[in-house]
Amino acid sequence: xxxxxxxxxxxxxxxxxxxxxxxxxxxxxxxxxxxxxxxxxxxxxxxxxxxxxxxxxxxxxxxxxxxxxxxxxxxx
Amino acid sequence: xxxxxxxxxxxxxxxxxxxxxxxxxxxxxxxxxxxxxxxxxxxxxxxxxxxxxxxxxxxxxxxxxxxxxxxxxxxxxxxxxxxxxxxxxxxxxxxxxxxxxxxxxxxxxxxxxxxxxxxxxxxxxxxxxxxxxxxxxxxxxxxxxxxxxxxxxxxxxxxxxxxxxxxxxxxxxxxxxxxxxxxxxxxxxxxxxxxxxxxxxxxxxxxxxxxxxxxxxxxxxxxxxxxxxxxxxxxxxxxxxxxxxxxxxxxxxxxxxxxxxxxxxxxxxxxxxxxxxxxxxxxxxxxxxxxxxxxxxxxxxxxxxxxxxxxxxxxxxxxxxxxxxxxxxxxxxxxxxxxxxxxxxxxxxxxxxxxxxxxxxxxxxxxxxxxxxxxxxxxxxxxxxxxxxxxxxxxxxxxxxxxxxxxxxxxxxxxxxxxxxxxxxxxxxxxxxxxxxxxxxxxxxxxxxxxxxxxxxxxxxxxxxxxxxxxxxxxxxxx
Ligand SMILES: Cc1cc2nc3c(=O)[nH]c(=O)nc-3n(C[C@H](O)[C@H](O)[C@H](O)COP(=O)(O)OP(=O)(O)OC[C@H]3O[C@@H](n4cnc5c(N)ncnc54)[C@H](O)[C@@H]3O)c2cc1C
Numbered sequence: 001x002x003x004x005x006x007x008x009x010x011x012x013x014x015x016x017x018x019x020x021x022x023x024x025x026x027x028x029x030x031x032x033x034x035x036x037x038x039x040x041x042x043x044x045x046x047x048x049x050x051x052x053x054x055x056x057x058x059x060x061x062x063x064x065x066x067x068x069x070x071x072x073x074x075x076x
Numbered sequence: 077x078x079x080x081x082x083x084x085x086x087x088x089x090x091x092x093x094x095x096x097x098x099x100x101x102x103x104x105x106x107x108x109x110x111x112x113x114x115x116x117x118x119x120x121x122x123x124x125x126x127x128x129x130x131x132x133x134x135x136x137x138x139x140x141x142x143x144x145x146x147x148x149x150x151x152x153x154x155x156x157x158x159x160x161x162x163x164x165x166x167x168x169x170x171x172x173x174x175x176x177x178x179x180x181x182x183x184x185x186x187x188x189x190x191x192x193x194x195x196x197x198x199x200x201x202x203x204x205x206x207x208x209x210x211x212x213x214x215x216x217x218x219x220x221x222x223x224x225x226x227x228x229x230x231x232x233x234x235x236x237x238x239x240x241x242x243x244x245x246x247x248x249x250x251x252x253x254x255x256x257x258x259x260x261x262x263x264x265x266x267x268x269x270x271x272x273x274x275x276x277x278x279x280x281x282x283x284x285x286x287x288x289x290x291x292x293x294x295x296x297x298x299x300x301x302x303x304x305x306x307x308x309x310x311x312x313x314x315x316x317x318x319x320x321x322x323x324x325x326x327x328x329x330x331x332x333x334x335x336x337x338x339x340x341x342x343x344x345x346x347x348x349x350x351x352x353x354x355x356x357x358x359x360x361x362x363x364x365x366x367x368x369x370x371x372x373x374x375x376x377x378x379x380x381x382x383x384x385x386x387x388x389x390x391x392x393x394x395x396x397x398x399x400x401x402x403x404x405x406x407x408x409x410x411x412x413x414x415x416x417x418x419x420x421x422x423x424x425x426x427x428x429x430x431x432x433x434x435x436x437x438x439x440x441x442x443x444x445x446x447x448x449x450x451x452x453x454x455x456x457x458x459x460x461x462x463x464x465x466x467x468x469x470x471x472x473x474x475x476x477x478x479x480x481x482x483x484x485x486x487x488x489x490x491x492x493x494x495x496x497x498x499x500x501x502x503x504x505x506x507x508x509x510x511x512x513x514x515x516x517x518x519x520x521x522x523x524x525x526x527x528x529x530x531x532x533x534x535x536x537x538x539x540x541x542x543x544x545x546x547x548x549x550x551x552x553x554x555x
Contacts, residue, residue, distance in 0.1 A: 009085050009222055011106040042109070059421025066422070071105050073085065073419045074390070075222040 007075040008044040025063035087221030089198040092122020094227035094395030098412035121181040124405040139279030149475030163255040200368040230356040230396035258349035270353030382425035384415035430514035442506035445494030445513040463539035470530035490518040
């Protein structure tokens, strides 16, 4: 089965640490295969196993929860 | 070749309640980082502030100030004629609307640097791209959005009646510009808008005739309320033609002649003005929804899930353009918030079941949840009680005993399934019903909650008590 890909618009990132924190959190989730985040553009690309996850599930991560400083929406 | 679109995180079609609440929510969640395009025509704020809730409530309040002193309800207080000037009232109304629009919409949105306002009508070019047209239909701009929210609202529907266009008519869009009170008005449609405007004009001194196609007023309400309201309005002088339709309107000297067909046959009335209140239709026809894959119901209203997602991924809808039963500012705003919350991966759903609605006649009518009929149809049986305000101390002191409170309960567990109220301040009282329905409170919860004596809201407690005892034999001190 083809690898799933989503693009994210990520809000609230200010430095390299933010990128590391969000990437780590995303990768912790079962089914997430690769994460690429651009601090400058506020964008992220996530590759995932579609047998484990749907695109919307990528946002359901504590790093993007209501109490977090970071929030994200799906772009594609 | 098509110009490269300007890219936004969120493109919103519309600039009314749903659009504003969505733009503000998106800005708040993203801490002002979400780039938002807000596209629309007409005055900022859309229907509610300009031609809906705000001017209609202003006109009603002003009209009651003229009517009530002429109809005192307490012995020893005598009829007083209130000097007033209708054209100054209307100027005051327009100035209030201008100020409300400026302070609640224009100034507010100026504080959000992430939001760009575009003047023009939006039209989908594809699922992610919207063309903006000026008033001549020329495409002046193209924008694209990672997410798109359709919040284009609705407008008064104009029925196809012979002679209507030539004779001229008012709608809830144009009424607010008049300066002279029409001495007689035929209002076509006896729903919330027709009754509110009708009573306001009547209270200022117009002779008002309502022509309604159905055989009862406010069919979404309990039948006791529809008929109690009709009796009261008739007592005030409003005339009703029920199960009636207009076959023709024509200008006759300075008047308009309206031909009404009822089961009794044809009848003609002569009036100064005709006001249409036959419902509203969604602003969705020219949006090119097909290219975006957004489906509508047969009336053109956009189909959504409870998450406000449409049939097209990344495209959401909110407000009066959505296929639903209740069309309210409060719901439009809530739906806008829900749509945006879901864009951010939250799991938010609209709950129509506990949404309170209202008709701002005097007395007011308000409700939440299911009617007796709706509950019985769904569940086979229900328990309900109707408490007339004539049994309520506060109402009888005020001499305002025409109303009632009806509560419908699930017989399985005594939870409140619905509440409808006709009372001078029903729109304030109904919030108790909304809490009860939303949180699954029982009649015991209502009885155990302290209510002020004597007050109108005490009526809700007594209505709840009427499930467990005969309240006609109850002292007013019984807990
Ligand atoms: C007389 C009257 C009284 C009312 N009283 C009450 C009340 O007391 N309480 C209550 O809760 N509700 C009341 N309502 C209902 C309430 O006003 C509406 O439910 C609410 O305003 C709907 O908001 P909206 O954002 O969906 O649409 P709107 O406010 O209508 O906004 C839609 C906007 O979209 C714009 N638009 C249209 N087509 C396009 C396009 N192609 N591209 C871009 N923009 C477009 C329109 O110009 C408009 O500005 C009343 C309505 C009326 C008419």
